[in-house]
Amino acid sequence: MPIVNEWRWAHPIALFVNDWRSEPRFAYFSGAHEGYFRLSRRVDSARRKIFYLRGGYWILIDRFTPGSDADAHTYRQHFHVGVPSRLRRDGSLVTGGRGGNLLILPVEGARGSASKKPCDRPLPSYTNPDHVTYTRRARGPQILVSLLVPFAGRRPDVKAELLPVEADGRALSPWEATGLKIAIGGERHVYVDQHMQWNLPWRCGSFSGSSRLFHSAIHRTGSAGL
Secondary structure, X not given: OOEEEOOEEOOOOOEEEEEEEEOOOEEEXXXXXXXXXXXXXXXXEEEEEEEEEOOOEEEEEEXXXXXXXXXXXXXXXXXXXXXXXXXXXXXXEEEOOOOEEEEEEEOEOOOOEEEEEOOOOOOOOOOOOEEEEEEEEEEOOEEEEEEEEEEEOOOOOEEEXXXXXXXXXXXXXXXXXXXXXXXXXXXXXXXXXXXXOOOOOEEEOOEEEOOOEEEEEXXXXXXXXX
């Protein structure tokens, strides 16, 4: 929000919650704001989507719609990490605290450059978390996708990659529809998120449908969708 002083803002920002679901197997949130519309080179919408597979992982999607494809913008995902952590060569981050830990895995093709630095505004007498960012500077519509996997004990072997989604007689961009293939714990998962608010028939890998949200876990003994 545009800040005038500590307790006053120049004007309110429009916020939209389009979907917020809590189901036995998953939870899902989709919301957007127009806080960057005020910029001279505006971004019309910044949307965040979160899919939580209960007992499994989170899929974090940030989707940006610029006012003009000619303007370059810097887009960034921020994470504050208050326990020891290690930034790996592939850009993923693994925490090493006591008890439960977290793997942050940015998805190739929908990620930014990784950086981990000490807190740039430390407060005295506080334990200040490290500041982890994934940054992309680009023109046109952009999307950042990260997988967040909690674990206890040994770090799980997790792989995630974009899958092409076909609809409307063509291959959609990840900004229009994000398809993911996730390998975790001996299972293969497929996730499809339609961002364009349509219900056109789509195909992703060996799966097809018309719903805006789709998840299927392929177990050794079979498959189960949402």
